[in-house]
Amino acid sequence: MPDTRFPENRKQLPKVLVFDTSGPFVAVGGGTNGSFGGRVLDMAKGQAETLFPTIEGFLTDSGWTLADIDVIGVATGPGNFTGIRISVSAARGLGLALGIPVFGITQFELAYGHLPVPHGTLVSVPAPRDLAYVQGFGTGVIIGQPQIIDPAHPPRDLQLPFEMEIRGHRASEIAVHFNAAGYDDAYKPDPARMADIAQTKYLEAAAFPPPPAPNYVKPPDAAPARDTPPRIVA
Template structure:
């Protein structure tokens, strides 16, 4: 239900339910008033089958029903291609079925918070195979893609030039900074369901209308390739 204006009486303290399936886990979070929490369930596969039972368990723990939920938040990436699709598809379906807003939250927001990045700051979050997804703004006039970039911290791209005074924070930040005239601060980021729910709550409170439906934030193509063999003939 995108681009729908909020009716009068928008709640100051909504009941928020969020989830993240962009990695080898299902993270389910909640927030209301000044409280938040949730749980992370590690799993290398099976997120699609596990997601809704875990959401039902979280609702029961909060003593909520689906009718109580005012806001959905979903992690849109970057991360695992299939996992992102699972989460985004589920969130879209819930938003449509419940008639409530769904807010997209990316991993850079989960790492640095809801506030815009300070000028000259690059955020690095873990990517598969010990690579990094990076995002930043206003670095010597250069905007690092809003969707992020995938780089090897040990061998950043030759055209990945950062300005003097840049500060890099996060996954293998000092190693990335060593290739440039920049400061690197290593920080470890892990999925935090309560923080995610708080970000969704902040987005809701700032919004004047339903946001567009969430869309996957892919930084790299899926590892799987299309099948080379021709598909079966379809008989009329």
């Protein structure tokens, strides 16, 4: 059950566990007292089978058990549909079983650390099929909804209502279309940065957070079967 006395009894030096399976990898990490680390395993498939053994390995190396964890951070996307479901479901289950808070962290936060980024920023992270996920930010606020775009042909509605700069995946390519400044930066999973963000969310939270929700942006590629399903006989 959720900790009904949070945040009054939260620890100032929490033990943090984080994980991310939103792309072709399994990233697991954490730490405490600002000392964070982790591991990233590159893999196109098999995240579901690999996530918990990797978590167990990290905990063993840290000298912890799951019962020692005070807070969980999980990547909520955007990214691979199945991968996001794996990690968010695991985080929600662990949080419920342990009675500890679970904070969702978007890929935009993972790309640029503690949001907000500079006023008027469009953050871009990689998407499948040579596309990009983008999200606009103002001063401490999100602007609009995240989108998936072709960086070579971005839609005009990406223009923010003030001077804009683009940061991240293929940023300079996107920026050309808006006469804006672009700062290219390659995105890669970083468990240490993720743990730092999770700790900050934990220490700053005004209440026990709701369970994290996936941030898919785009629907899954899978489509319902076209064949008529068999009739179920009671």
